[in-house]
Amino acid sequence: MENSSPASNRCSYEDYEATADWLRSKTAQRPKVAIICGSGLGGLAELLHNKVVFPYKDIPLFPQTTVMGHQGQLVFGTLEGQQCVCMQGRFHTYEGYDLKQVTYPVRVFSLLGVKTLILTNASGGLNSSYKVGDIMLIKDQINLPGLVGNNPLCGPNEDRFGERFLCMSDAYDPDLIALAQQTAEEQGIEEFMQKGVYCMVSGPTYESVTEGRALRTLGADTVGMSTALEVVVARHCGLRVLGFSLIxxxxxxxxDSKQRANHAEVLETTRMRTQVLEGLVTKIVAKIRREVVPLLWSSGKTSRPLSPNRTTQSDYGTHFGLRRDVVPLLWSYRKTSRPLAPNRTTQSDYGTHFGLRRDVVPLLWSYRKTSRPLAPNRTIQSD
Ligand SMILES: O=P(O)(O)O[C@H]1O[C@H](CO)[C@@H](O)[C@H]1O
Ligand SMILES: Nc1nc2[nH]cnc2c(=O)[nH]1
Incomplete structure (x- = not known):
């Protein structure tokens, strides 16, 4: 297959699938988290273990990066035990790419099974209380190109990715923002953490004085030339999004200011903060990996013993301490009263025996395909 990137009208579902299929055929890794690295922030990919690296020029239908500080390769690997895929270099409209090309990787990630997208970018600070080197957690965005017709979802809707009219008021995941804030506190870096609104402009020009003032009036805290389009497409295909903007x-x-924005300064500042941002993202990825467990259990440390007279599936869900709202998602059928067969004694038996959906069982148990029998004295949740 050709390596040249698709013309906009050729970004069909089959194109995305072809790229995803090619990547799947080249690596057995199945990332759940994707990370898009901003200008000068690609060092994060170096932290991955068991790296499998694909230069963009080798990936069928992938665009190529042309900007200094964007390396141009896709790196698969594990970070804190979590399988990740990292874009060392992103695409911008000012490079000449259209909206579908800029966002092409995001849909490929979705087809690869990615569930969470973490984005970083370099940006100019608009909020006068911010300082160079601050890291802003993005709570919302202004997609300025999108507001005037340049939205990557314009054109026929691809229902296989998502619905026609997309809600953007919850684009940046509040739980992930809270997780990031908590992690920043633990890292002792709250003093240069901010939370605010990122505005995307098309670039490549930096803002005139009046443009800067106008964007501030609009409610933007930082401004850059990326991210918003990727976030729109990520939300369209149901990915959870977390974003960081380095000022x-x-x-x-x-x-009358004598200061002049320039890309050399942008890259210089990223060098100053890259390790801090990498450390923060690494810890967050570790927490994302672990979060499935506390989400499922209503209280992790209960020692409430199993009462022997609970014999129906629905009893068992909440009895085990599974959150009531989670139980119906896990059972393959609700309100069944099928009694428990007494001869089921292994973990995997227990999963499906209880009526847990087969695809959910491996996610719940920490190890798969085990036939280790349940020790008779294990009767509490934490066990
Ligand atoms: O948004 P990222 O890719 O981090 O890069 C930012 O830095 C470049 C300008 O210096 C622009 O590309 C701007 O968007
Ligand atoms: N538009 C814009 N993008 C940036 N990326 C890094 N700094 C800036 C800036 O000041 N303005």
Missing amino acids: TNMVVTEY
Whole structure:
């Protein structure tokens, strides 16, 4: 297959599938988290273990990066035990790519089975209380190109990815934001953490003084030339999104200022903070990996013993301490009263025996295909 990136009207579902199939055929890794690295922030990919690296030029239908500070390769590997795929270099409309090409990797990630997208970017600070080197957790965005017709979802809707009209008021996942804030506190880096609104402009020009002032008036805390389009497409295909904006320079908003925005300064600042951001993202990825367990159990440390007279499936769900709202998602059929067969004694038996959906069982048990019999004295949840 050709390596040249698709013309916009050729970004069909089959194109995305072809790229995803090619990647699947080249690596056995099945990432659940994708990370898009901003200008000068690609070092994160170096932290992955068991790396499998694909230069963009080798990936069928993938665009190529042309910007300094964007390496141009896709790196698969594990971070804190979590399988991840990292984009060392992203695509921007100012490079000449159209909206579908800029967002092409995101749909490929979705087809690969990615569930969470973490984005980083370099940006200009608009909020006067921010300082160069601050890291802003993105709570919302202004997709300025999108507001005037340049939205990557324009054109026929691809129902296999998502619905026609997409809600964007919850684009940045509140739980992930809370997780990131908590992690930043644990890392002792709250002093340069901010939370605010990122505005995307098309670039490649930096803002004039009046443009900077206008964006601030609109409610933007930082401005850059990326991210918003990727987030729109990620939300369209149901990915959870977390975004970080590193303030690499302050936008000039005084007419008599002698400061001049430039890409060298942008890259210089990323060098100063890259390790901190990498450490933060690494810890968050570790927590995302672990979060499935506390989500399922209503209280992790209960020692309530199993009462022997609970014999129906629905009893067993909540009896084990599974959250009531989670139980119906797990059971393959609800309200059954099928009694428990007494001869089922292994973990995997127990999963499906209880009526847990077969695809859910391996996610719940920490190890698969075990036939280790349940020790008779294990009777509490934490066990
Ligand atoms: O958004 P990322 O890719 O981090 O890069 C930012 O830095 C570049 C300008 O210096 C622009 O590409 C801007 O968007
Ligand atoms: N638009 C824009 N993008 C940036 N990326 C890094 N700094 C800036 C900036 O000041 N403005």
